[in-house]
Amino acid sequence: MTKSAKRRAPLWSRLTLVFGCVFLVLSGATLVTGQALMSKYAGAVTDNTLLDEQPAEAATKKDLKGPLNILLVGIDPRDESTAPLSDSIIVAHIPEDRSRAYLFSMPRDLYVDIPSFPKAGVNAHQAKINAAMALGSQIGNGKYDVKQGFQLLSKTVSGATGIKKFDAGAIINFGGFKKIVEAMDGVDMIIDQDVASEHLQPNGKPRARKPSCQGHHRCSRPYTGPQKQYKKSNKPVHLEAWEALDYVRQRYGLPRTDYDRQRHQQQFIKAMAKQAMSKDVVTDPGKLLKVAGAAGDSLTFAGGQHSIVDWALELRSINTDDMTTINLPGGGYQPNGDYLGEKFYPEVDEFFVAVRENRVAEFLLDHPTFVNNEG
Template sequence: MAKSAKRRAPLWARLTAVFGAVLMVTSGVVLVGGNALISKYTGSLDAGTKLVGDPANGATKAGAKEIKGPLNILMAGIDPRDNKTAPLSDSIIVAHIPASMDQVFLFSIPRDLYVDIPAFPTTGFGGGKSKINAAMSFGSSVGNGKHDVEQGFQLLTKTVSQLTGIKQFDAGAIINFGGFKKIVEAMGGVTMTVDMTVKSEHLKPNGKPRDRLPSCADNTCEHPYIGVQKVYKPGTYHLEAWEALDYVRQRYGLPHSDYDRQRHQQQFIKAMAKQAMSKGVVTDPAKMLKILNAAGDAVKFGAANGTSVLDWGLALRGLDTDTMVSIKLPGGGIFEGGKYRGEGLGPNTDKFFEAVKNDKIPEFLLAHPEFVNTNS
């Protein structure tokens, strides 16, 4: 019996790590280039805490016990950039886990939301109004023309905290596009439902980059691509990694632009989480190892009290992916002097944020069912 228990332990450790990693990774969805370790925070995750590079630790019984709901997790995905380019967080998602630890509520912060970004003495930024995806940029400079996305994440955390009233996030993650693609590949692609016709801004039907206008070689054009493009039509499909990631990146040409993209990202999250916990994945140690190795290239992860992804996987083992609820925050364009400034949040979002703070989301949704993404 003792030998049998020892044989099962590595499998369980991998299983909990996969679930923890998939929750963190898929929630941030798409976006940043380069490589990164799964990391941890030293201390609580607040606006002054920095991600510290540290290989993922094994799950500990004490660590899992420290993770108790309600919990709020902030995730950001950024476009592929090197350390000489200021990052923009083009995907911002908050996951709320209630005190019961059996459900996940996801809501996206619009990338173009026009907000007050707090001052950040570290970079000399004095604060001001701008689109929220610029917060990481304003907080990322480390001198000599270089930028640190982890430092930029501090200002993004501070900005989202000020916006939502969430005083402290219990964990955070920065998502790496190249590594994330490897995770989807390790899982063998993903089966998900496409809810509308979506044309790819970036890729041809064979997955290769679309041609560019010669006049846009300097990358100053907003829409530089020409020629045939990949089209996703309504229906349920098993998408390859490049197809799934391309699909959830699209916003141009959609009826509600970034709001449609947010919904598609949340659909993707649910599909990935469900597939990650399917028998074909959790009973295949080789596949789980591939996913974990890919996660090491995809995510910078940090949590309060130094708990690891393995600890989180163990603590969140009771979550039911079928009860994952995605939230749509209403909003619309803000114009000043006829010029588009960004997006503003619609009615009752302040009440929603209050419900998040008080762990009363189900009660809020009963009174405001229009906030639920019913087709996600």
């Protein structure tokens, strides 16, 4: 594929900001002369134990070669006394030729095999994939370690997809997403369907809880009163940070529930990437440092033996136009009439084979419905 001149944002010594939100930090590091921005990105917590590995210093560094798979997890802010839930699980697959990136989501309610994990006293069993991180994070005495939980989640996603090992991983909390969008003064994205907020009023304040749902968490939909509305638009709509994060959280009332939410989260990633590479950000050193700082404070990153800058250099040719978001079809799993979670349809196994064999492009030519309609 021939790259046009405008596909990269010219800046100083050709700064590359790639992939947006998580990718903005993970691989959109800095190819600039000044060290300030690099130090901001270096502020991201780097911990290779996410991948259940020894720190990079303990291994011989090897080049990044072949197809790459990166596991990206979004969590709500949690303290060490609250089990973390992986509310957003996205895998980024980059083929060997580095021509583009493919993003696909694992539904939070996907019913999967969770392997044994002695560190947390977890026996092998079946459950919703969202439970893996919470279970794996248990360190005793009512305390939880998010990074340890990521290890079990990674093993669980590997089992579900057949991807033997992830080359990099990242955890970012949704409060971090909000900080990044705030630093960019909001984000412009297409609203592809009418969405009503389950959580917020039109002014952004939390909705009231129903009288019968006060003081406990046994209600599945505990809120009442006016709702923030997001109206379908064929043109990008400007969203403030709180609006963007609220929009991509929603699943209740949507025709395809969590599958619609997954699509919106992927669209959000692309919109943030596009915004990060816009002139409003990349030509404003102050704003760029602010964005980088917000991202770094909210991210835990593992790049195997490679730093964020190494990843930026490796993936510098990939731009927002080179990102394809994938729809993995599935539906409710009710073997005995009781809903246990979600299951992918059989053709998704073929997609995972294509990922493992580095032929996703060919698969999508034969299965065009797997490509999300971005509006």
